Amino acid sequence: MTDVTTPGSDPDWEDVDDVSWTLLDLDELVDAYWTIVAPVMETDGLDPKQEKPTHGWLRDHGFRPLLYALREYHDRTFAEFWREDLELDAVESGYDWATDHERTIEALESFLTSRRERKGLADTSIDTLRYRLNRYVAAYCEENDTDDLVTPVARDSDIPDYKAVDACWAAFDRLHADLDGGQTKRRIHLAVSNWYAHLVRRKWAAVNPANGLDDEFDWSNGNDDDTDTPCLATEHVRALYKAADDQEDRLLVLALCAWGLRPNEVASLRARQFVLDVSTDEIPYITFEERKNGPGEVSLLYGKEVLENRLATFADHDDWSGHLFPSPHASGGSISRWTVWNRFTQLADRAGLPDEIGGASGGSISRWTVWNRFTQLADRAGLPDEIGGVSPSPKMGRRFWYDAYSSSLDVVLGSLDEIVAEQGSASADVVLQNYLSDSRARKLRREYMRDQLAAAFGEE
Secondary structure, eight states, rough: OOOOOTTTTOOOOOSGGOOOGGGGGGGHHHIIIIIIIHHHHHHHHHHHHTTOOOOOHHHHOOOOHHHHHHHHHHHOHHIIIIHHHHHOOOOOOOSSOOOOHHHHHHHHHHHHHHHHHHHHHHHHHHHHHHHHHHHHHHHHHHHHTOSSGGGGGGGOSOHHHHHHHHHHHHHHHHHHHHHHOOHHHOOOOOHHHHHHHHHHTTTTTOOTTTTHHHHSSSSSSOTTTTTTTTOOOOHHHHHHHHHHSSSHHHHHHHIIISSSHHHHHHHBBBBEEOOOOTTTSSEEEEESSTTTSSEEEEESSSSSHHHHHHHHHTTTTTTOBBSSBSSSSTTTOOOHHHHHHHHHHHHHHTOOOSSSSOOOOOOOOOOOGGGHHHHHHHHHHHSOOBBBOOOOHHHHHHHEEEEEEEEHHHHHHHHHHHHHHHHOSOOHHHHHHTTTTHHHHHHHHHHHHHHHHHHHHHHH
């Protein structure tokens, strides 16, 4: 047997139960791999330096805690751990799905291929869908102790429908307990429900076990990003934008309020993320390789001219790093997320926003000095000291965007009432899902969003 023990190995570890996986840092997990995992692989005839163990093998041999620790405590897949921390090379076969069941992977990839080729989704959107599906797959495999997600719902399956539903719902019970954001859970559910619906349409499945789950869970009150943050009103956004007296500050307000970005996303924006050269029937967008909930893209419905002017100012700068908000101190770097908060606070003051938004009283001015620039802007804008009992902050711009987007969906649903009556449908939601194409629904929402943004930014 090859000696695979590394110098850093812990001699007190003898088997998987001896390791407190969630308490280990990445270096210690590397030691645990060589001390505990590698010998078991050798016993199974695997080369721990050449053959990357599958998720199924790891689960079957009691190494679920390793997968869990990597995912929940270090934001890593096992493939990333293998490549970046163990510094090993292996022949990779596509995406690192949380299942090794070939038929399940085939069904997942079939759905993604259909979305790419028939729906025309961009690669970044496909990456986001894949990420959300994989979160569900991991939860399903962990909860039901199987890699096979297809057989329980198959048309020729001997498994009763109620058991297929139970298995799916058990996976969402696990996700509901593990994840904080209600919005994140809703998005995962939508992706999963659409996947099962695809399998039903393809006659691979007889039942969609995810149907009705959104009525079973309360995903409206989770700890969503910015859920408890008060929302800027249209007049607040207009005041901020008027108070922004230079190109950089105007772009800052647009990025927060018109594009709905997080402060750290604003701080690190780079020119290469913007896809502006699109066909006449498409919308320019911003791409993100990594976001809180995975890769994604954001439609650029408003502010394109200001953005292009900003890009033009750097056109002749040979030493430009590509950041829209380059740091004035560090060469080549971007500004920090705290600088974004700082500038937004200043804009809120300059815009004259009210002391409160939402009617709550009390609360103190932020103690973070990084908000100073934003406080000055808020002063100049005439913003109140508090909005909803909270000092004006960049998050309120993102909340404004979410509020406008949510209301756009309400408007679309309201416009379908006549169709609902004529077709005898149960609700506008049913019409939206079954009779209104995705592209048409997006177009209606975007038209309303543009009107909302134009009003907020003072465009006649």
